[in-house]
Amino acid sequence: MKQVISQHDVQPDQAGPFIIARALPNAATRFVGPIMLLDHLPPRDIAPGELRDPDGSFAHPHRGIATFTYVLEGALTHADSTGGHGTVNAGGVQWMKAGNGIVHDEMIATDLRTNGGTLHSFQFWVNLPAKHKAEPAQYLPVRAEDLPVAALPGGRGHLKVLLGSYNGSTAPIPIFSSEFIWHVRIEPTGSATVALPKGLPVAGFLPVQGAVVSGTEIAAHRSFMLADEGTEIDLVNSSAEPLDVLLFGGRPIGEPVAVRGPFVMNTEAELTDAFREFRAGTYGQINYPAAAG
Structure with a gap:
């Protein structure tokens, strides 16, 4: 059984008009395999x-990573400088390989702004191996119904495969370093055992309420890192509400990392080139569709 070796409170940050909670990186963990950032937008009633209509002021560049957004409630609309465009509704995800440079905008969907509702989402940054940093950018939205769901032993929980694979079920999104992101839901007062990939770093996040993870009590709004030993964990939900747990990890890339703002490269010289090319307009501009947002 894998044991919890550390746990950490989230740190507040700002994203446009919203206060978010940064679960990764934290004081003890910079990377979990190739995964280098996890931001949580807690449930926000709109x-x-x-909220005003999008005006392009939130558009920003990326290079050298893949961004991965999971919408638990509400809806988000994406537009980018390659022509990628889509709206992701509750339960769906969107993946964007920034590759050799892209400008994108993530907007509150029109229906949510107009009629109101709740927005609850997560965003991960996944570092790319050097050869994939040099590839063209790519955008892929995936609907909730196209993501596989696996029942967990005991019948009191299930696991939704957002990225990567679980027990033979695979999400329809490219991966480059055995990365995975899973959403586990445990019924009220239930428990479940989750099998984990052997030999890969694994971490988790409790976005809404606390749980007992392999015998360790962890409060809500905390991330946790698991030990290397063992190939499964027990999750216990002692509350009268369903428990949500995100589990994620992957194989360390083993290359130098240089980070500056939204760009993640291998050297400082590459970062300098990335900024220079962005300022020169190499990443292109967003042509917003008429119905964007």
Whole structure:
């Protein structure tokens, strides 16, 4: 059984008009395999007409990583400089390989802004191996119904494969370093055992409520790192509400990492080139569709 070796509170940050919670990196962990960032937008009630229409001011570049957004409630709309465009509704995900450079904009979907509702989402950054940093950018939205769900032993929980594979079920999104992201849901007062990939770093996050993970009590809004030994964990939900747990990890890439703002490269010289090419307009511009947002 894998044991919890550390746990950490989230740190607040700002993303546009929203306060978010940064679960990774933290004081003890910079990377979990290739995964280098996890931001949580806690459930936020949006009144009809509260938010202004998108004006492009949130558009920003990326290079050298893949971004991965999971919408648990509400809806987000994406547009980018390669022509990628899509709206992801509750339960769906969107993956964007920034590759050799892209500009993108993530917007609150029109229906949510107009009629109000709740938005609850997560965003991961996944570092790319050097050869994939040099590839063209790519965007892929995936609907909730196209993501596999596996029942967990005992019948009191299930696991949704957001990225990577679990027990033979695979999400329809490219991976480059055995990375995986799973959403586990445990019924009220239930428990379940989750099998984990052997030999890969694994971490987790409790976004809404606490749980007992392999015998260790962990409070809500905390991330946790698991030990190398063992190939499974027990999750216990002692509350009267369903428990949500994100589990994620992958194989360390084993290359130098240089980070500056939204760019993740292998050397400082590559970062300098990335900024120079962005300022020169190499990443292109977003042509917003008429119905964007």
